[in-house]
Amino acid sequence: MASAASHRDGPSDGPKKLTILGSTGSIGCSTLDLVQRNPEAFQVEAVTAGTRVKELAAQAREVGAKCAVIADETLYGDLKEALSGTGIDVAAGHAAVAEAAAPPADMVMAAIVGAAGLPPTLAAVRQGTTILLANKETLVCAGDFMSAELSAHGATLLPVDSEHNAIFQVLEDSQPDAIEKIILTASGGPLRTRELHEMRDVTPAQAVAHPNWDMGAKISVDSATMMNKGLELIEAHYLFDMPSEQIDILVHPQSVIHSMVAYVDGSVLAQLGSPDMRTPIAYSLAWPQRMKAPVERLDFAKVRELTFEDPDPKRFPALRLTRTALEDGGSAPTILNAANEIAVDAFLNKRIRFTEIAETVEETLQSIEPRQLDSLDAVFETDRLAREVSTGVVARFESGGTAKKVGVA
Ligand code: NAD
Ligand code: MG
Numbered sequence: 001m002a003s004a005a006s007h008r009d010g011p012s013d014g015p016k017k018l019t020i021l022g023s024t025g026s027i028g029c030s031t032l033d034l035v036q037r038n039p040e041a042f043q044v045e046a047v048t049a050g051t052r053v054k055e056l057a058a059q060a061r062e063v064g065a066k067c068a069v070i071a072d073e074t075l076y077g078d079l080k081e082a083l084s085g086t087g088i089d090v091a092a093g094h095a096a097v098a099e100a101a102a103p104p105a106d107m108v109m110a111a112i113v114g115a116a117g118l119p120p121t122l123a124a125v126r127q128g129t130t131i132l133l134a135n136k137e138t139l140v141c142a143g144d145f146m147s148a149e150l151s152a153h154g155a156t157l158l159p160v161d162s163e164h165n166a167i168f169q170v171l172e173d174s175q176p177d178a179i180e181k182i183i184l185t186a187s188g189g190p191l192r193t194r195e196l197h198e199m200r201d202v203t204p205a206q207a208v209a210h211p212n213w214d215m216g217a218k219i220s221v222d223s224a225t226m227m228n229k230g231l232e233l234i235e236a237h238y239l240f241d242m243p244s245e246q247i248d249i250l251v252h253p254q255s256v257i258h259s260m261v262a263y264v265d266g267s268v269l270a271q272l273g274s275p276d277m278r279t280p281i282a283y284s285l286a287w288p289q290r291m292k293a294p295v296e297r298l299d300f301a302k303v304r305e306l307t308f309e310d311p312d313p314k315r316f317p318a319l320r321l322t323r324t325a326l327e328d329g330g331s332a333p334t335i336l337n338a339a340n341e342i343a344v345d346a347f348l349n350k351r352i353r354f355t356e357i358a359e360t361v362e363e364t365l366q367s368i369e370p371r372q373l374d375s376l377d378a379v380f381e382t383d384r385l386a387r388e389v390s391t392g393v394v395a396r397f398e399s400g401g402t403a404k405k406v407g408v409a
Contacts, residue, residue, distance in 0.1 A: 015043040017104055018285075021097065021120050022111035023047035024055040026216045027134040027160065030277050031109050032059060034285060034293065041291070046100040048120070050112075051075060057082035067091065069100045071116075098123040107285070109160070110135040113218050114341050115383055118142055122376070125155040132284040134160040136235045141337040142379045143238040144329075157239065158284040163232055164239055165280035166258035166271035171240065182242055183260040183268070184232055185252040186311065187212050187275075189223040192253060196315050202354035204347060212255040212275040221344045225357050226311060230322025231340075234333050237326055244326045249319065251309045256298065274298055317358045325365065330372045331382045332365065338386035339364035339393075346394040356394075359403040364390040366404075 018035065022028045028047075035042045046067040049056040053075050060068035060083060067089040070079045076092035083090055091100070094116075101108055101120035108124040109132045110117055117135035122142075124131050126149065133139070139146055150157060159165050163184050172178065190209045191202060207224035208217055215223070222228035229249050236247050255275040262268045273279045274296045282293035313320050318340075325332035343360035346352045352360065367389050373379050397403075 015041055016106040016285075017045050018042050018107050018109065019046040019048075019101060019105040019124075020044065020109045020111065021048050021101060021117065022050075022109075022113065022135070023059050024049040024052040025111055025113060026214065026219075027111035027277060027281065028109070031111065031132075031281050031285070032063060034278055034282055034291070035063060037294065038291060042285070045105045048097045048100050048112075050116075053078045053082060060088050061086060067100060069096045071097050094119065102127050105129060107132055109281075110138065111160075113137070113216055115141045115337060118379075122146070122149060125149050125157075126153050128153045128155050130156040130158060132158050132160050132281070134281075136161055136231050137337050137341070139238045140231050140234045141334045141383060142373070142376070143234065143333065145373065145376060145379055147238055158287055159235075159239055160277075160280050160284050161232060161235060162275075162277060162280045163259040164236060165283055167236065167240060167261055169271045169283065170261050170269035172261075172263075173240075176241075178264050179242075179246075180262045180264050181246045181248055182236055182240060183248045183250050183262060184229060184236060185250050185255070185257050185259050186226065186229040187223070187255045188251040188253050188309075188311070189226060189228075191224050191315070192251065194315070199315060200353050200355045204350065207347070207354060211253075213277070215277075217348055218341070218344050221347060221357070222340070224354070225318045226316035227318035227322065227340055227344075227357070227361075229311070230318050231337070233319075233322055234326050244323055249311055251311050252306065253309075254303060254306055256303055256306055272298060318361070321358060321361055321365065328370060330370050331368070331378075332370055334373065334379055334382045335365050335368050335370075335386040336361055338383045339390035342387055342390040342394060346398070352394055352397045356397045356403070360390050360393045360397070363393050363404055367393075 020028050020031055044063040044065045047059050047065045048069040051072045056068055069091045071094055073093045080090045098120040101123040107130045110121040111134040114137050118138045121138045159168050208220040210220050233247055256272050257270045260268050260270040276295040278293045278295050282291050325336040339361040343357040347357050364386055
């Protein structure tokens with residue numbers, strides 16, 4: 001992956017031009033909050049959203065964006081009307097979102113959820129710009145391909161995901177041989193203490209009720225299954241060029257230590273902070289400097305204790321599935337990601353049970369012959385096939401069918 005450290009130049013004069021993909025989401029709104037508190041530091045070029053026209057139009061007006069793009073083409077008229085007379089350019093459709101990701105911008109915040117973020121993120125990579133990556137699914141579904149494109153175009157990837165941002169802050173990448181392992185911390189999610197036999201009946205409302213973080217629905221369900229930590233394992237592999245066996249996952253319910261790096265001399269470096277995404281977002285927006293973020297300061301006397309435990313593979317089979325997919329390589333992570341997106345959507349729409357998310361992913365992985373992915377077309381084709389297969393698995397569960405192979409080991 002293109003080394004961020006090699007781009008530690010001083011800041012350019014004037015405000016940084018910033019495009020925000022997925023501006024109406026949780027990460028997008030936190031980014032805009034920081035931008036609005038620092039109006040001299042940033043000029044917002046483009047904001048994009050999936051379907052929320054009103055919010056998108058309001059954001060574009062508030063920050064004086066040059067352009068607003070809605071992915072759903074049927075909403076073009078609504079967006080145009082909402083921004084009429086403002087001089088803000090309006091566009092619609094997935095191709096227009098990808099076009100908005102190309103310059104003129106110094107930085108692109110990639111905060112679309114899911115593999116839908118891949119084409120626009122890739123468009124930004126191909127302009128050699130700096131990408132602030134929240135959209136982990138892009139690296140999971142096309143990690144090898146993205147790594148090659150980043151190198152080919154000299155683009156810089158700054159991790160926004162709190163764990164990877166923490167690692168980035170404490171990683172001495174000038175001495176790769178001195179790094180013994182990366183320790184990814186996990187809150188354990190809202191079901192950390194739930195009994196195995198209760199998992200099947202977990203509702204969407206229970207699954208999205210995260211104890212520490214306020215996030216979009218998909219990543220909240222991923223946190224409940226711990227698929228999120230598995231996706232982050234694959235994300236860490238690509239971001240930091242680390243093999244699976246050098247990346248540990250450790251449950252840390254307080255979410256104060258955001259991840260750690262262990263070195264050969266026995267030192268362990270960690271980054272700590274309140275669980276508020278505005279800290280890692282601020283770090284990536286200001287990098288290689290730092291900027292103020294209005295987050296609650298850590299009060300260690302109030303935190304009192306930091307605790308740790310091993311994750312439970314029985315109740316959270318997604319961890320096993322993701323590690324195996326990473327070790328298998330090729331198309332396996334792409335299949336896993338697509339099947340998970342389909343299954344999470346079905347669960348949120350009350351079509352399948354909570355435990356059937358991992359079962360859908362496992363069955364989809366078993367049903368598709370793994371292959372090497374040597375082009376973007378191959379990535380898209382695998383993603384499409386995995387969505388088709390997992391949609392079939394979901395339909396069987398919905399009509400009362402059972403798992404072909406029980407996902408819980
Ligand atoms: P969210 O659901 O709150 O927001 C998603 C954004 O993407 C919205 O603006 C939505 O309009 C847009 N979008 C959705 N589907 C789209 C499509 N098909 N085409 C174009 N735009 C589309 O999600 P979020 O919680 O902000 O997460 C965004 C990404 O950041 C995810 O990849 C997530 O894993 C990652 N992330 C989020 C957090 C967090 O705290 N929320 C933390 C770490 C990483
Ligand atoms: Mg994270």
